[in-house]
Amino acid sequence: MSLHFTGEHEWIRVEGDVGTVGISSHAQEALGDIVFAEVPESGRTLNKGDEAAVVESVKAASDVYSPVAGEVIEGNAALAEDPALINRDPEGEGWFFKIRLADTSELDGLMDEAAYREWVKTL
């Protein structure tokens, strides 16, 4: 299992060729109270950097980009009823979708956890 982060504050936790994607604790804090999330349907094919999901706070809407290319195998159905789950547990139960990676070498371009946490401190 490995954990990676993007410069857009998505995380992806990878086991084998399946990744689970969400937004970082830093991102949820910056957004504030989340009132709506729309996750991709399973079967959808995404390229790296595609708009994969939408997250809205009281104040604003933001896009969530796919950190890698691949096919969506599950969206987190729990977020429709309880979008605040993203605030409560952003890097756990508040995940957005699972994706079967087309090319695991794309992970090499992402930050590891230590590098991301250090970088976020500088923002």
Next chain:
Amino acid sequence: MAETTEMLAVLPLDAWHRARGARMVPFAGYAMPVQYEGVIAEHVWTRTSAGLFDVSHMGQLQVAGPNPAAAMERLLPGDIIGLRPGRVRYSLLLTKEGGIVDDLMVTNTGDHLYVVVNGATKWDDLVYLREHLPPATEIRHLQDHALLALQGPKAADALERLVAGVSGLTFMQAGHFEFHGRTIGVSRSGYTGEDGFEISILADQADALADALCAQDEVKPIGLGARDSLRLEAGLPLYGHDLDTETTPVMADLQFAIQKRRRAEGGFAGDMRILAELENGPAQKRVGLNVEGRQPVREGALILDSEGSEVGRVTSGTFSPSLQRPIAMGYVATPLAQQGTALKLEQRGKLFDAIVTPMPFVPHRYHRKQEPKP
């Protein structure tokens, strides 16, 4: 980023906000607190207890000289001459075509008119007023004053403990009171739909008042984020979004701000158009919209009729923390402004169902004067 911290003006309570964990954002040229603990918690706190808002970015003006009320009536459609001392009235600053330059509050202090205008528009308002009011009318900009609002069902209890006598005011009344031995101006008014007060105080005393208020269990500081969701639930328009120079008071459904004498006599900027709209109805009208589902529909979304034709635009929208659903306001062609009309909204290529709904979305709870019993 177009706006940097260096370019922003600083509120008198800037350090006070930062010390309380506020997230500061640029708004109306100032660094302003958008939230402390979170928009929803602050929103709910204001509806159930009392919230302290720093609105010192707003323009506080004194209009004096010979008959300032008559002078202001040239530009406002409200009855200002008939405004008694100690009374407050909501009004609109108009272009000669009847468009809205700003919305504002006018208080007759007995000595002069005290006017509060929006922060983002205050410099333009000053130019406009100086250009259009008679030369003998004096306009003073109270830049040495802070403006605080205390809003919510427990606001009167909390403020009365510090400023004796304020609980004797009723909605849209104002007076001078004393805090720490100095005079402050207090009105029973606000922008949340709740009972509450707006307090004009010398900037160097604002810290002491904010501290004393927040030392009470009922009071917490509230940011701009909750201010916006509270005013939207209350159906109150925000200048620059729901009102602008392309909208008139009648289009904006603010006819209540045009008193009887002014309807009969006219004599204000844009009176021809506005009186005609009162008579015949405007082409478009501001309405409230209940949006189906959970996703907020925001400013700029298109409003479509059942045929899919564009009939207007959303001017404000959010997720209502009180109602736990998205709400919005916008302008539609008048025949579609009737309560219950089903419309579609289009945002980023997605369609939403919406129903025209009377405003306020959440009932006002103002402390109105009791009608005398017969």
